[in-house]
Amino acid sequence: MLEGYATAMPANAYNWIAVWRRNYLAWRKVAVASLLGNLADPMTNLFGLGFGLGAIVGRVEGTSYIAFLAAGMVATSAMTSATFETIYAASGRMNVQRTWQGMLCTQLTLGDILLGELAWAASKAVLAGTAIAIVAATLGYAAWSFLLYGLPAIALSGFVFASLAMVAVSLAPSHDYFVFYQTLIVTPMVFLCGAVFPVTQLPAALQDVAGLLPLTQSVDLIRPMMLGHEGGSAAFHIGALCLYAVLPFLLSAVLLRRRLMS
Amino acid sequence: MSSVALELSDVKKSYGQKAAINRLSFAVRPGECFGLLGPNGAGKSTIARMILGMVRPDAGKITVLGEPVPARARLARMRIGVVPQFDNLEPEFTVRENLLVFGRYFGMSERKIKAVAPELLDFARLEGKADARVRELSGGMKRRLTLARALINDPDLLVMDEPTTGLDPHARHLIWERLRVLLARGKTILLATHFMEEAERLCDRLCVLEYGRKIAEGEPHILIEREIGCDVVEIYGGDPQELCALIRPHARRVEISGETLFCYAPHPDQVSAKLHGRPGLRLLQRPPNLEDVFLRLTGREMEDA
Numbered sequence: 001m002l003e004g005y006a007t008a009m010p011a012n013a014y015n016w017i018a019v020w021r022r023n024y025l026a027w028r029k030v031a032v033a034s035l036l037g038n039l040a041d042p043m044t045n046l047f048g049l050g051f052g053l054g055a056i057v058g059r060v061e062g063t064s065y066i067a068f069l070a071a072g073m074v075a076t077s078a079m080t081s082a083t084f085e086t087i088y089a090a091s092g093r094m095n096v097q098r099t100w101q102g103m104l105c106t107q108l109t110l111g112d113i114l115l116g117e118l119a120w121a122a123s124k125a126v127l128a129g130t131a132i133a134i135v136a137a138t139l140g141y142a143a144w145s146f147l148l149y150g151l152p153a154i155a156l157s158g159f160v161f162a163s164l165a166m167v168a169v170s171l172a173p174s175h176d177y178f179v180f181y182q183t184l185i186v187t188p189m190v191f192l193c194g195a196v197f198p199v200t201q202l203p204a205a206l207q208d209v210a211g212l213l214p215l216t217q218s219v220d221l222i223r224p225m226m227l228g229h230e231g232g233s234a235a236f237h238i239g240a241l242c243l244y245a246v247l248p249f250l251l252s253a254v255l256l257r258r259r260l261m262s
Numbered sequence: 263m264s265s266v267a268l269e270l271s272d273v274k275k276s277y278g279q280k281a282a283i284n285r286l287s288f289a290v291r292p293g294e295c296f297g298l299l300g301p302n303g304a305g306k307s308t309i310a311r312m313i314l315g316m317v318r319p320d321a322g323k324i325t326v327l328g329e330p331v332p333a334r335a336r337l338a339r340m341r342i343g344v345v346p347q348f349d350n351l352e353p354e355f356t357v358r359e360n361l362l363v364f365g366r367y368f369g370m371s372e373r374k375i376k377a378v379a380p381e382l383l384d385f386a387r388l389e390g391k392a393d394a395r396v397r398e399l400s401g402g403m404k405r406r407l408t409l410a411r412a413l414i415n416d417p418d419l420l421v422m423d424e425p426t427t428g429l430d431p432h433a434r435h436l437i438w439e440r441l442r443v444l445l446a447r448g449k450t451i452l453l454a455t456h457f458m459e460e461a462e463r464l465c466d467r468l469c470v471l472e473y474g475r476k477i478a479e480g481e482p483h484i485l486i487e488r489e490i491g492c493d494v495v496e497i498y499g500g501d502p503q504e505l506c507a508l509i510r511p512h513a514r515r516v517e518i519s520g521e522t523l524f525c526y527a528p529h530p531d532q533v534s535a536k537l538h539g540r541p542g543l544r545l546l547q548r549p550p551n552l553e554d555v556f557l558r559l560t561g562r563e564m565e566d567a
Contacts, residue, residue, distance in 0.1 A: 018366035
């Protein structure tokens with residue numbers, strides 16, 4: 001029986017690259033439009049909320065509100081871009097365009113395909129998160145050095161949310177259900193996880209819940225780095241994010257194997 | 263090379279209560295074109311997916327190119343080319359890019375792919391189309407590109423699921439001609455089709471399927487000779503029941519299918535003589551074919567079965 005699950009796991013450490021490169025080639029043809037589309041939303045949030053609300057709010061956790069928000073927006077945009085890439089684009093390649101069916105006729109396994117898709121979604125998260133970080137650094141709201149060592153944190157966050165979204169894809173009976181994942185899970189996290197205001201503003205019970213959510217881990221990892229603070233608990237957040245990346249990946253592999261290969 | 267390219271023995275697969283594949287066994291020799299012939303729902307696509315390791319049989323044994331499947335299906339797939347029933351080319355990519363991307367799935371280097379691509383495009387009669395986007399190609403060209411793509415890894419076995427369904431006659435004949443070239447080069451082909459003419463033209467041997475069961479197996483002309491063995495007169499118009507009674511003495515067998523009467527007669531001229539002068543009747547005399555075999559074995563026509 002266990003041998004049956006081999007098909008759901010990556011066959012080796014490099015097969016996924018072929019899948020990533022396929023998506024990269026497709027993206028390159030529409031790169032400009034894709035970049036504008038992906039970046040307009042977080043930038044609007046950053047400047048709209050940052051300047052508008054920032055004037056009222058004043059300083060938050062010892063920094064200007066817009067600097068506080070910029071870190072939240074880096075994590076949030078990594079989440080939304082990885083989520084959207086997975087629930088709309090990757091699921092389209094699975095169900096509508098039959099791209100995955102073609103891949104499954106080659107020496108790729110389902111696990112190779114999944115890993116390639118998640119890595120690709122993480123790459124798009126890096127693109128979105130980095131663009132905001134560059135803007136923030138240019139305006140003096142973030143340390144330039146963040147662009148160096150913050151990238152792995154954004155990539156890991158992207159992988160986490162791609163992996164979670166892949167579970168949603170594997171459970172949803174049809175694409176009409178994706179909106180529930182988006183509105184009931186992804187959007188609430190923006191407000192629960194300290195992206196736009198500190199978690200300490202929440203009622204105590206909600207604070208405990210918020211502490212478990214992946215976006216909280218991502219925000220708490222990225223914000224100290226961006227603001228140039230000491231982040232004593234970075235190792236803990238990285239560990240938690242790794243769990244959030246690996247466990248949903250395994251779960252979605254098992255669920256999708258049942259759906260695609262029986 | 264082993265004497266068997268592909269073997270299924272006693273394979274079973276059920277979905278819920280419904281048996282999709284029922285104790286199916288057959289073996290395909292290297293270099294042979296073996297047909298799986300049956301109406302939609304007979305289990306052809308399920309068999310193709312089993313051979314690729316995408317469907318795990320409930321019981322039975324599958325060996326593909328010496329590898330046990332599904333246990334080592336990935337290794338088998340390295341030497342298989344697939345022409346799927348539904349087009350899954352990349353519509354936004356060029357012809358060349360489609361080959362490049364697919365070659366990478368097999369772990370081929372870009373240099374290797376670029377080295378083999380021109381020959382594949384020549385073979386598929388797509389020379390000069392390398393930089394065209396797939397969405398600009400005709401249906402026949404897309405199918406030929408799918409065929410070229412299936413050959414990128416220089417496979418020993420080709421698995422084809424309805425390769426010419428939906429094509430116009432010209433495009434279809436071109437595909438058949440290309441497949442014969444591949445057979446001449448020693449490739450083994452498993453051809454799933456519900457298209458009798460295709461099976462008759464291409465297959466060295468075939469098995470006829472109904473509801474996941476094998477109901478006949480053999481060389482097409484031998485099957486036809488064994489099951490039918492005489493000319494067929496198709497009779498249109500008139501009351502089939504009445505005509506049936508009239509011609510039965512001159513026929514080996516009579517089948518009614520829809521509004522057509524199929525009369526299997528060793529001496530067709532006797533049948534036409536008997537019906538001569540009856541108004542509104544149209545008679546067509548022809549040699550027997552696989553469609554007749556299927557009708558004989560199942561009592562149903564293939565297309566609307």
